[in-house]
Amino acid sequence: MIAEGVAPPVSSSRVKGSPVRAIQIDRFGTPDVLSLVEAPQPEPGPEEVVIRTVATSINPVDDKTREGAIGEGTPPLPMTLGWDLAGIVVDGGSSGLRAGERVIAMSHQLSSGRGTWADLVALPAQAVAAAPEAVSLVEAATLPLAGLTALQTLDWLAVSAGERLLVAGAAGAVGGLALQIARARGIEVDALVSRDAQVAFAHGHGAGLVATDSSDLQERSYDAVFDTFGAFVTEAVADGGRYASIATQAGPVPDLSARGVRTTVNQVREDGAGLNELTRLVDRGSLHLRVHSTFGLHEIQAAHERFLQGSLAGKITVTF
Ligand SMILES: NC(=O)c1ccc[n+]([C@@H]2O[C@H](COP(=O)([O-])OP(=O)(O)OC[C@H]3O[C@@H](n4cnc5c(N)ncnc54)[C@H](OP(=O)(O)O)[C@@H]3O)[C@@H](O)[C@H]2O)c1
Numbered sequence: 160m161i162a163e164g165v166a167p168p169v170s171s172s173r174v175k176g177s178p179v180r181a182i183q184i185d186r187f188g189t190p191d192v193l194s195l196v197e198a199p200q201p202e203p204g205p206e207e208v209v210i211r212t213v214a215t216s217i218n219p220v221d222d223k224t225r226e227g228a229i230g231e232g233t234p235p236l237p238m239t240l241g242w243d244l245a246g247i248v249v250d251g252g253s254s255g256l257r258a259g260e261r262v263i264a265m266s267h268q269l270s271s272g273r274g275t276w277a278d279l280v281a282l283p284a285q286a287v288a289a290a291p292e293a294v295s296l297v298e299a300a301t302l303p304l305a306g307l308t309a310l311q312t313l314d315w316l317a318v319s320a321g322e323r324l325l326v327a328g329a330a331g332a333v334g335g336l337a338l339q340i341a342r343a344r345g346i347e348v349d350a351l352v353s354r355d356a357q358v359a360f361a362h363g364h365g366a367g368l369v370a371t372d373s374s375d376l377q378e379r380s381y382d383a384v385f386d387t388f389g390a391f392v393t394e395a396v397a398d399g400g401r402y403a404s405i406a407t408q409a410g411p412v413p414d415l416s417a418r419g420v421r422t423t424v425n426q427v428r429e430d431g432a433g434l435n436e437l438t439r440l441v442d443r444g445s446l447h448l449r450v451h452s453t454f455g456l457h458e459i460q461a462a463h464e465r466f467l468q469g470s471l472a473g474k475i476t477v478t479f
Contacts, residue, residue: 160452160461172258173209173249173279176200180479181277182459185237187227190463195456198239201273201281209250209281210262214300214453216243216474217466218332223408224269225463232269239274242266244282245290245300246479254284261290263438265303267429276459278479288434291441298448299441301332301474306437306446308405308427309337313344315425316383316401320345323380325395327373328387329366330357332474333405336446337385338364343445351376351390360472364447386412396420449473 181198203209221240223229248260256262264287268274273282290299312333318324324341328334329350341348342365350366351373352358361369370376376395383401384392389409396402399419404412405427412422440446451473454462459477466475 160454160458160465173200173211179278180456181239181274182241182456183237183239183274184225187225190225190460190467192225193240193459193463195459196237198277200279201277203250203252203281206253206284207281208248208252208254208256208262208284208287209279210244210246210264210287211249211279212244212246212275212277212479213296214245214476214478215241215275216300216304216476217462218242218304220269220304222463222466228408229269234269234272238268238272239277240268241274241276242268242304243300244275244280244303245296246280249279252284254287256284256287261292261296261299262287263290263299263303263434264288264431265307265427265429265434267427276477283429285431286429286434288431289438291438293442293444294448297453297476297478298450300476301448301450302336302437302441302446303434304427305332305474306336307430307433308333308425309340310433310437311427311430312385312403312405312425313337313340315423316385316403318344318346318383318401322346322382324348325351325376325381325384325392326366326387327351327384327390327392328353329361329369330472331387334385334387335360335364335449337387338366339446340440343440343443349376349381351392356472393420450476452476453478 178197244264330352349368350361373392384396386404389406402422451471453476
């Protein structure tokens with residue numbers, strides 16, 4: 160693990176043709192299948208931007224992909240992993256982004272096979288946005304996937320100011336951002352968390368009631384429920400309300416149509432406009448980003464081992 164310190168200057172140029180470093184797997188398994196390899200430079204297509212990666216973060220999907228738990232739809236091996244990226248534009252193409260700009264991006268690695276854990280990454284311009292100015296690129300690397308999931312799911316739930324929202328898993332990466340975004344929108348938020356150590360975080364970020372036991376939640380009282388871990392606390396949602404899960408692995412939300420409740424299992428999408436909104440929230444001070452610990456690229460196996468241990472308060476970031 161490395162301490163946060165003064166980062167070396169990051170080059171916004173590249174020597175065409177020379178290989179880049181990338182974190183790849185050529186088989187599925189425990190963290191020791193992760194290796195640092197030399198890979199060809201990406202060739203940008205039309206409307207694509209080339210970015211030099213400064214930092215990334217580990218998401219549950221990276222862990223599941225490495226294990227081979229995704230199954231159908233996994234990109235072919237060998238593959239470069241990674242969805243999150245914070246870095247510096249090297250070639251903005253026709254996007255309007257200029258070389259040297261600080262940016263964030265999310266790559267839907269499972270559908271495109273384009274992982275962000277490489278020195279240089281080419282991504283569609285519409286998946287890229289300006290990075291927040293108020294935080295470091297290491298902190299910014301915690302934002303793209305978790306933030307877009309929070310934002311897009313809140314948009315599906317269409318909760319308006321004055322309505323009541325329950326966030327289950329409100330101290331997690333997605334839940335913690337969903338809680339803060341909802342509060343910034345004037346929504347009343349209660350929280351379900353897994354342990355006493357998370358109660359102060361949820362209160363401190365604007366939650367009203369914070370429960371560690373779902374039986375403490377008032378029945379049929381929430382206009383909307385945002386479920387980040389497959390809690391399926393369906394008794395908490397009001398008749399006629401909305402219930403969104405993001406826990407794909409837990410399967411569909413039970414059918415609540417008899418009570419007039421709309422349900423979904425939401426899937427995150429690449430979304431530069433959404434990233435711009437998240438950047439504005441960070442720069443306004445409405446969204447606080449949490450780094451649990453930072454590892455160097457050579458420590459990627461140790462970073463995954465720490466991720467697997469759980470009990471995190473913030474995200475694990477990796478610097479290039
Ligand atoms: N569908 C999509 O597009 C999408 C996008 C992003 C994430 N996801 C999925 O969403 C889930 C959450 O992602 P994340 O990055 O936010 O993970 P995370 O940071 O690990 O957050 C999960 C949170 O849920 C809490 N939790 C787990 N079991 C609980 C329980 N029984 N009661 C109360 N809280 C509980 C965890 O607490 P502890 O720390 O105590 O375990 C943690 O705070 C993952 O399964 C991920 O794969 C899906």
